[in-house]
Each structure stands twice: as structure tokens, then as C-alpha cells.
Amino acid sequence: NAGVMQNPRHLVRRRGQEARLRCSPMKGHSHVYWYRQLPEEGLKFMVYLQKENIIDESGMPKERFSAEFPKEGPSILRIQQVVRGDSAAYFCASSPSAWGTNYGYTFGSGTRLTVV
């Protein structure tokens, strides 16, 4: 029973390139959340998705960032034209229900993005 799988674990991109971060939720989990941890800062909510729907994207930067969770396959967090300030650890979590913060909230190991 694999946990939340994120890949890659480490990603290096040059300024201006695109970064794609993948998250496969736990089996049976249909709710996915992305969080960002900037260097020396706490974790911050980015986006909450359910299959094929964005439920809450209030934490997403207005430009260059997008997220999806298709009917088949992993959730993808996409960052276009990366800048140095995007360097951070990006964590995905999943839950089996809309009451996820009360039950079954599970984190992945994170993707560490470095922009050079």
C-alpha cells in the first residue's frame, strides 16, 4: 500500500524553463493538496484539487503556476518560466474525503526545486 508518491525528488531548472512536479495520491484518495515550503519559511497552502476539478486555488501565485488532477494519472503542478524565487520544496498531500483534515491526511516526500 504505497503512500503518496512524488516525483522527481529533486529537480534543477534554469531560469525561464518549465518545471513539472507530479503527485500520485494514496490508493483510494481522490483529494489532493499542494503546499510550498520556501527556504527558511513555513509551509503554505497552494491549491486543493479533486479529480478533474480545482476546488480552491487561493494560495497559487496568479501567474506562471497551474495545477491539474486528471481523471487518469497523477496530479501535476506546473510552473512556467521559472525564476530563482520559485526554488522551494513542494509537498503534496492526499486524503480520502472532503473531511481530509480530520481523517487520513497523508504527505508525500516532496520535490525540491532548484532554479539556477
Added chain:
Amino acid sequence: KNEVEQSPQNLTAQEGEFITINCSYSVGISALHWLQQHPGGGIVSLFMLSSGKKKHGRLIATINIQEKHSSLHITASHPRDSAVYICAVGVYGNKLVFGAGTILRVKS
């Protein structure tokens, strides 16, 4: 003022000591989580609480809903307990709001 405040920010203890990390929050919550993160590592969920007290091995977590306060205790601390401990609260909209974390170092 942050919605979730943790104290202390940094904590150094000798092996064997009893450790307490505190968390206060100012928003309505559905549940409170205690998480552990090792440097460069993933996030491990230690406890999820909505009332009372939970114990797992040497770790104990308590919550007082009326006072909006939670504590994480580590008994008989060990160097392998060295990590960042993060308090997070579940808020309306099914997302977590995090404290800044407490960096714990246990010396042998």
C-alpha cells in the same frame, strides 16, 4: 499575528530530558496535526487531534479546545528525535495552516 503560533522556535535538550513544544491558534479548526520533518526530508504525520490526548510510544499530544492550545511532549528524548516539529490546523475549506515549526536538537 500568525494564525498558528509555536514555541519555542529552537530547542536544545540533553538526551533523556522531557520536552514540551507548544502551539496556539486563533482560528476555528476541525482538527490539529503534529508533524515531523527531518532536514531535507519528507513530512511525517505524528498525531491528529480534535480533543483530549493521544499517546504513541514516547510521544504525547494534548489539546485544549477552549483555550485553543496544544502541546507535544517527548519523554526520554533521544538524539534521533532531532527534527523540526510542526503544528498545523485544519481550517474551513479542507486545508492546513501551519506554524513556523520548532527546531529540536537532542544532544547525547
